[in-house]
Amino acid sequence: MTSPHEPPPPDFGCEAARADSRAFRRRQLPEDARLAVERHLSTCPACRELFAAEATWDTALDEHLPRFAAPASLKSSLAASWGLATEEVSSSSCSTVAARPRAAWQNARAWVGGACLGALVAVAGLLAARGAKPPSLAENAVVVEAVNDHLRVIQSSHPVEIESGGIHQVKPWFTGKLDFAPGVAFSGDDEFPLVGGSVGYFIDRKAAVLTFKHRLHVLTLLVVPRQGLPWPTDTVATSRGFHLRLWRRDDLGYVLVSDASAETVAALARHLDGP
Amino acid sequence: MRRDGRDRQADVRRAPGDRVTTRIPWAAEALAHADALYNLARYLSTRADDAEDLVQETYAKALAGADSFHGGNLKAWLFTILRHVFVDTRRKGKGLVLAHEWEVLEGGEASLPQVEPVAVGRLVASDLQAALRSLSDDARALILLDAEGFTETEMASILGCAVGTVKSRLSRGRQTLRQHLQDYAQ
Numbered sequence: 001m002t003s004p005h006e007p008p009p010p011d012f013g014c015e016a017a018r019a020d021s022r023a024f025r026r027r028q029l030p031e032d033a034r035l036a037v038e039r040h041l042s043t044c045p046a047c048r049e050l051f052a053a054e055a056t057w058d059t060a061l062d063e064h065l066p067r068f069a070a071p072a073s074l075k076s077s078l079a080a081s082w083g084l085a086t087e088e089v090s091s092s093s094c095s096t097v098a099a100r101p102r103a104a105w106q107n108a109r110a111w112v113g114g115a116c117l118g119a120l121v122a123v124a125g126l127l128a129a130r131g132a133k134p135p136s137l138a139e140n141a142v143v144v145e146a147v148n149d150h151l152r153v154i155q156s157s158h159p160v161e162i163e164s165g166g167i168h169q170v171k172p173w174f175t176g177k178l179d180f181a182p183g184v185a186f187s188g189d190d191e192f193p194l195v196g197g198s199v200g201y202f203i204d205r206k207a208a209v210l211t212f213k214h215r216l217h218v219l220t221l222l223v224v225p226r227q228g229l230p231w232p233t234d235t236v237a238t239s240r241g242f243h244l245r246l247w248r249r250d251d252l253g254y255v256l257v258s259d260a261s262a263e264t265v266a267a268l269a270r271h272l273d274g275p
Numbered sequence: 276m277r278r279d280g281r282d283r284q285a286d287v288r289r290a291p292g293d294r295v296t297t298r299i300p301w302a303a304e305a306l307a308h309a310d311a312l313y314n315l316a317r318y319l320s321t322r323a324d325d326a327e328d329l330v331q332e333t334y335a336k337a338l339a340g341a342d343s344f345h346g347g348n349l350k351a352w353l354f355t356i357l358r359h360v361f362v363d364t365r366r367k368g369k370g371l372v373l374a375h376e377w378e379v380l381e382g383g384e385a386s387l388p389q390v391e392p393v394a395v396g397r398l399v400a401s402d403l404q405a406a407l408r409s410l411s412d413d414a415r416a417l418i419l420l421d422a423e424g425f426t427e428t429e430m431a432s433i434l435g436c437a438v439g440t441v442k443s444r445l446s447r448g449r450q451t452l453r454q455h456l457q458d459y460a461q
Contacts, residue, residue, distance in 0.1 A: 019442060022421070022427065022442070022445065022446075023427060026424065026426075028426050054449075057449060057453070060403070061403070061422055062422060064399075064400050064403050065400065065403050065404065065407065065422070066400050066401075066404055067310070067314050068310075068313055068314045068317040068318075068326070069310045069314075070309040070310050070312070070313035070327075070330060071313075071323075074313065074327050074330060074331070075306070075309055077331070078306055078309060078331070078334050079306060081334070081335070081338065082302040082305070082306060082334070082338060083299075083302065084302050084303060084306060144400065145400055148399050148400045148401070152399065152401075201401070203400075
């Protein structure tokens with residue numbers, strides 16, 4: 001399906017350019033219309049600023065708005081009714097999530113470019129603990145949510161609901177509040193004292209939140225049932241200056257996040273049986 | 276995505292237990308959009324089980340109407356069905372818990388205050404989600420369809436309105452969203 005765009009008139013101005021702003025940013029304009037917008041932007045600082053602002057919001061929505069994945073049970077049910085094996089659905093679904101039109105937008109943003117886009121909230125990169133791998137959009141969503149949850153912890157006036165007297169006090173506190181048992185054996189030490197625990201939300205589900213400290217730094221461990229989430233395996237990530245370690249144990253996903261150094265986060269992750 | 280007549284025909288295969296099932300050749304492609312459809316359904320309804328029902332009904336109707344799909348944009352076709360299911364469910368009062376009416380209105384640009392773009396760095400996912408849920412259904416749907424990468428023409432087809440309406444309503448919806456998020460911009 002293509003857009004029914006007419007060839008741009010020679011007096012292509014602000015109003016016409018702004019009407020095509022969204023299609024331009026999404027790279028959905030025909031070549032002649034795209035060139036007309038580019039020509040206009042090259043001579044119009046006001047439109048350039050407006051386009052950059054809109055591109056920034058595109059990114060914010062793309063990277064901050066949680067995406068809900070269809071439950072596995074729903075996919076299985078659909079697959080059965082359509083005469084497919086479940087594997088055919090889940091593998092296709094993964095490619096769908098990864099196929100969001102992000103890369104194309106980034107080219108448009110690059111053209112809009114400049115200082116405004118320097119403020120974009122972008123995941124700085126995902127590097128696998130054992131060899132680099134490119135970040136997928138789905139994995140980025142997990143990283144972005146983990147950083148947001150960490151920020152909620154450190155900005156909260158009551159960051160923990162149960163003060164720690166040791167892990168054997170904190171873990172039983174979760175009983176009845178969660179429908180899973182967060183498998184955490186490390187009870188803190190002098191270097192990484194366990195501050196306490198709380199129940200938070202990770203995208204669409206409850207999470208066990210354990211808060212550790214290292215000097216003046218807060219380190220947040222989130223334990224989440226990972227079913228339906230694209231949880232990375234043994235992965236190191238950096239986002240907005242925060243360092244993260246992500247790993248899986250059985251059906252649970254773990255993410256440790258802090259503004260402490262990468263080495264400090266790695267040291268606590270090792271205590272927690274992480275990567 | 277163009278398909279010839281042969282591609283569009285369902286093939287018949289023998290399933291375990293000698294039960295004969297009819298398989299749509301584009302079944303895997305259709306079900307690959309389950310996450311995207313569920314995501315929209317989840318934002319349109321306030322409960323997860325309602326969203327599942329919407330997606331189930333969407334695929335049931337798509338399967339039943341498979342012969343009416345003659346090629347073109349399969350994803351947009353499925354989203355159009357979802358929209359119809361959503362509207363029908365609401366009209367029939369099936370108990371779906373909805374935040375707002377889905378109604379695409381003609382309307383001009385709203386003169387709402389702009390939020391400084393640099394402030395988006397302080398956005399929190401849950402607040403963005405809450406702000407999006409506070410929008411009308413059509414505005415919320417447009418923002419989500421936009422994020423899915425549909426063209427304005429496709430969005431107009433899904434919502435059953437003019438392309439100009441999509442442009443103005445999407446612009447207005449984004450501005451309203453910014454207004455709701457203004458606290459994070461200051």
